[in-house]
Amino acid sequence: MLKQRKWLFTVLMSLANFACAGSLLTAPVMQSNQNQMFTAEGVVEAIKSSVIAPQVTGSITTLTVKVGDRVKAGQLLAKIDTRMASQQVVTNQAQVAAAQAQLSTARSEYERKRRLYEKQYISQAALERSESDYKTAEAQAKAQLAQTGMASVQSGLHTIYAPYAGIIADVMAEVGDMAMPGKPLLALYEANGFRLVVNVPQSKIGNLKSNTAVTAMIPGAKETERHLTISQITVLPTADPVSNMVLVRLTLPQNLSSISPGMFARAMLPLEGVKGLGQIQGQTYVPAKAVIKRSELMAVYVIDKQGHPQLRQVRVGRKVGENIEVFAGLKAGEVVALDPIAAANFK
Numbered sequence: 318m319l320k321q322r323k324w325l326f327t328v329l330m331s332l333a334n335f336a337c338a339g340s341l342l343t344a345p346v347m348q349s350n351q352n353q354m355f356t357a358e359g360v361v362e363a364i365k366s367s368v369i370a371p372q373v374t375g376s377i378t379t380l381t382v383k384v385g386d387r388v389k390a391g392q393l394l395a396k397i398d399t400r401m402a403s404q405q406v407v408t409n410q411a412q413v414a415a416a417q418a419q420l421s422t423a424r425s426e427y428e429r430k431r432r433l434y435e436k437q438y439i440s441q442a443a444l445e446r447s448e449s450d451y452k453t454a455e456a457q458a459k460a461q462l463a464q465t466g467m468a469s470v471q472s473g474l475h476t477i478y479a480p481y482a483g484i485i486a487d488v489m490a491e492v493g494d495m496a497m498p499g500k501p502l503l504a505l506y507e508a509n510g511f512r513l514v515v516n517v518p519q520s521k522i523g524n525l526k527s528n529t530a531v532t533a534m535i536p537g538a539k540e541t542e543r544h545l546t547i548s549q550i551t552v553l554p555t556a557d558p559v560s561n562m563v564l565v566r567l568t569l570p571q572n573l574s575s576i577s578p579g580m581f582a583r584a585m586l587p588l589e590g591v592k593g594l595g596q597i598q599g600q601t602y603v604p605a606k607a608v609i610k611r612s613e614l615m616a617v618y619v620i621d622k623q624g625h626p627q628l629r630q631v632r633v634g635r636k637v638g639e640n641i642e643v644f645a646g647l648k649a650g651e652v653v654a655l656d657p658i659a660a661a662n663f664k
Contacts, residue, residue: 341654341663343620348601348649354585356644359515361535361580363506371397371496372474380492388479394503397475397496416458423454483507486578511569511576515584516562522552524588531567534634535582539575544635601649605641608633609657618660620652626660
């Protein structure tokens, strides 16, 4: 902490000693190599999410939710036409009754043949045929009962409930559409837990610092949730064979109100044992007032060798005092104009 304060003081003192290019006030781009960082880009995803698909076929008769709705666990989401399923249950029940009647007749016949056989009025072969008929009827009755139970279960699958409390992310069907097993109907995610998933080159995984907090930036979040500190990091054990990238999951703090799945994010991953810069570099800073925003672009005026300001797009991060971190677009030693308006009108 003391080293960081000393470094920040040095940076501020250097930036205070701005130069003058013609009539423009300028300041140098400063860089600290104290912490080697790798900036990884990725997206936010829900820790718990589900795509809900029906297990039966039928016409969708009811959809009670729309995209963005919050639902409770066990809340009704959709209904599928049950007329065919109900008719099948009735048919199976009638078949069960018929099978049980046949079983009763076969049982009575077998008992009668057994008594006759004991008195030696019939042959053993006749008794065995009667026993076989009885066992066949018993098996058929059991099979019919099982089939009826399955039909009853399927009848209950025509009503779809929320498996847990969450937010409806997508609705892929409308009332009147034909539902089919495995065809997605709804997408749901739990709003209390999110994580950031970033791609990190396989060559950098071994240099990630363990037990070190990571800073993440989510530009689309509200100001108070835009910069987050993450301590729980999970590196997946496999790499993509095409891109040679490894997925790294960073669990975000709970109860974030402006975060949703799919949002773009950056993670500043601390590295150790790295020599050289390349993509891995120290933290680069410029005065925040030197940065201008045009539409969705961030830019600064860089002073070229002839002393003329040139507009250049940059990618910025968090503010540190009166300075702002720059991820891309500038390098240490370059000079930027402190007054963008004056630089735009410079001749």
